[in-house]
Amino acid sequence: MISKSTIDKVYESARLEEVIGDFVQLKKSGSNFKGLSPFSDERTPSFMVSPVKQIWKDFSSGKGGNVVAFLMEHEHFTYPEAIKYLARKYNIEIEETERTDEQKQEANERESMYLVSEFAQAHFSEMLWESELGKAIGMTYFKERGFTDGTIKKFGLGYCLDQWDGFTNAALDKGYKLHYLEKTGLTIVKEDANNPNNPRKFDRFKGRVMFPIHSMSGRVLGFGGRILTNDKKAAKYLNSPESDIYHKSKVLYGIYYAKQAIAKEDNCYLVEGYTDVIQFYQRGIHNVVASSGTALTPEQIRLINRLTKNITVLFDGDAAGLRASLRGIDLILEQGMNVKVCTFPEGEDPDSFAKNNDLEELSQYLQDNSKDFIQFKASLLVKEAANDPIKRADTVRDIVHSISKIPDRIQKEIYIQECAQIMNISEAVLFNTLAQISKKDIADATKKVKQEQKAFDVVKNDPVPQKVDVQYELERKIIELLLLYGKNQEKFEDLILKENEEGDLVLEPESVEARVFEKIYLDLQDDEIELTNPNFKNIYYKLIEELNQAEDFTVNTFIAELDQEMVIEISSILMEEEKYTLHNWESKDIYPKDKNIGISQLVSETILTLRCYLIKKRMETLQNSTEENTTDNSETLEEIMNYLQLNKLLNKKLNRVLS
Structure with missing residues (x-):
């Protein structure tokens, strides 16, 4: 603890x-x-x-x-x-x-899987640095790649001994359960028909150098392992299987080390492999991540999108599947991001180029050779089309199809103009093609929606407008006032119910000075009002106690003591009005009123409104009882009349006209 x-x-x-x-x-x-x-x-x-x-x-x-x-x-x-x-x-x-x-024992499944993964990373690292085979095989490989000791330690690289169950036995000896070793994919378990109580266990990554894959916060999610022998039957690279903590389509290799540099540089270099990332990082370019050998996914792009709007995709100079990789560019454009592409000289890849050039040369090359996606795509496809008019037409259509993925209309128009210049074709034709593609996309989307509706036999009903829960909103407002202004010392105008010379009940104002939390607490106590919402009621009493005892009350220290359900409720209350700033009203010459103006008035009006609401509810209850009770209702009717008079006085104070 x-x-x-x-x-x-x-x-x-x-x-x-x-x-x-x-x-x-x-x-x-x-x-x-x-x-x-x-x-x-x-x-x-x-x-x-x-x-x-x-x-x-x-x-x-x-x-x-x-x-x-x-x-x-x-x-x-x-x-x-x-x-x-x-x-x-x-x-x-x-x-x-x-x-x-x-x-x-209370540690949940996910936490146990993280602990196993962290142990595995430490174990593989220890084998690399301490064991004779690790130093002779694993360390030799990393040194041949040009990685320094500092880089190897930084990325937590390691080696899994070429033994059937060396790692598994080490983990079991340390008290880690086979169940979690299997769930993370570190150990392969096979039932033994001859000995059902003792299944066979194998290390998934035996004989491989290990690349830990981290989350954005640095937790070990899984591993990539590279084989060092020439075994043609074994995959060169092997990744951890999908698990509760590792989803390869949602992870980018190196994001933990790159996130701050990506935000600072406002650009992300996207490569293919682990060594590309490490070599770039070692050379001094830190805003680089890899898709870990998988096809780029929308989830991975959105991960980058949180940090920057700009991606530069780096391709090998002789990449055979270069044209197929262009699909990834379309995906990036769909997410509303800006894409540049940089290819390396033939025979080079990001790893080798970074290894053979210093930081200044590498940076200059990236700056000089990063092309806008449309220039890159056009130059690549034009070479393929050569003098074939049909292929050339297909090329133009292909480029326009990519432009159609861009959500921003202004960007679309600019790219169409650029494409027209590069391909030497009129803008009108390109805009017409773009319109046809967009029309087809809309038609396809509509058809899909209709098919889904038909499949699920959706019955359309007119939406019933949701009724506002007045008491819920007022109780919510009381919590907000306590959180924001609970300790504030304010001047309040209290209303004292008195009988005038004519015998009528009137509300006479009386000035008092009090802290906001004291005023709210005493007013609710005087009227014997209790909050009805269980969450608000719980928060209310905790708040009153904290405001009464703590000299320096802050929301941050208060919510530190609460459970997550309450924390979410409080953040929702406090940030409710902040959402209007997202709309940037000032730019539209609309200026919302500052909540700090007239705190005492806000408190008084909230309490008065709650009183009026509860009086109205009480009158409705009494009225229903008179309808049900056919005997003498004189006392009940007199009580209703008193409430009516009080309600009238309170609403007058609130400047409301009652029908």
């Missing part, structure tokens, strides 16, 4: 915008930051971060919370793992108390 003092230090030191900035490219938006949601596919920012409140809200998915909630949601950390991650980031020493056996 992590000590409370460590947790307190973590919350005091961690800056939400810094932590989230490692995963999402954030841009200033007034006093807040905004960015693309890391939880959904979007092109318009709906993700807000408040440095003042130290909370975040994703309006596209509804998720939100504090810094720990983000790491738990985005990286699937447990609470202790999130605290440890932040402690490492901010150089805070972790004080831990011994966990009980019961607590150890």
Whole structure:
């Protein structure tokens, strides 16, 4: 168990915008930051971060919370793992108390798989540096690639001994369960018919040099292993199989080491292999990632899209499948990103070119040879078409098809103009072709939707407008006022119910000075009002207690003590009005009212409105009872009349006209 003092230090030191900035490219938006949601596919920012409140809200998915909630949601950390991650980031020493056996058993499947993967990385690294075979085989290979000791350690490279079950036995001896070794794919388990209680176990990566694959936060998700023998039956590269923690279509090799450089340089170099990434990094270019030998996927592109809008795809000089790789460019364009392409001289790839040139030469080459995707595609396809008019027409259509993938209309038009110049063809013809492609895409999409509707026999119903839950909204507003202004000292105008000389009930104003939380608590207590929503009620009493006891109340320290469900609820309340800043109203000459203006008025009006609502509900209940009860209702009717008079007075104070 992590000590409370460590947790307190973590919350005091961690800056939400810094932590989230490692995963999402954030841009200033007034006093807040905004960015693309890391939880959904979007092109318009709906993700807000408040440095003042130290909370975040994703309006596209509804998720939100504090810094720990983000790491738990985005990286699937447990609470202790999130605290440890932040402690490492901010150089805070972790004080831990011994966990009980019961607590150890509570570690979930995913956490156990991460622990096994971390052990495997440490074991393979140890074999590389300490064992004779590791030094003779694995280290020799890495040195031949030109990797320095520092680079090998930085990327956690290792070696799996050429033994059937060397790693598996080492893991089992350390207490790791075979179940998790099998689930992560590190061990292959085969049932033995002759001995069903003792299945056969094999190391998946035996005799291979190991490349750990990290998540954006640096967790080991899986491995890539390269064989060093000339065994034609064995695959040259072998990756971990898909698991609960490793999904190769959603991972980019090197993203953990590259994320800050990508955001800083506002560009990402995309290569194919592990060694390409490592060689570039060692040479001094850090904003580079690899698709790990798999075809580029939309999920991988969106991972980069959070950090930059610009991708430069690097191809081998003699890549046989160069034309097939162009599909990846279309995928990048579909995501609304800017694409450049750079090819290396024949016989060279990113790894060899970076190895044989210094940083200045490599940087200059990338700058001089990175072409806009349309120039690259046109030059490549024109060479293939040569003097064949039919092939040339197909080439033009192919380029226009790529342009059709771009979501931005202005960019589309500019690229059409550029294509017309390069291909020496009129813009009118290209625009006409673009319109035909777009029309066909729309028709195909419509047809698909209709087929799906038919398959599921969808019955269209007119949507029923959702009724506003007035009490829910008012209780929510009370929580918001306590969170934002609970400690504020304000002047309030209290309303005292008195009888005037004519015998009528009137509300007389009386000025009082109090803290916001005291005013709300006493008003609700006087009227014997209890919050009805269980979440709000729970938060309300915790808030009142904290505001009453803590001298320096902050939202950040308050929510540190709460469970995740409450944290999400609070972030949703506090960030609700922040979503309007996403629309940039000021640019449209619309200026929303500052909430800090008239806090006392806001508090008083909220309480008064809640009173009016509850009075109305009480009157309805009494009215229903008179209809059901046919005997003497005089007392009930008198009570209704008193409530009517009080309701009239309260609404008059609120400047509302009652029908």
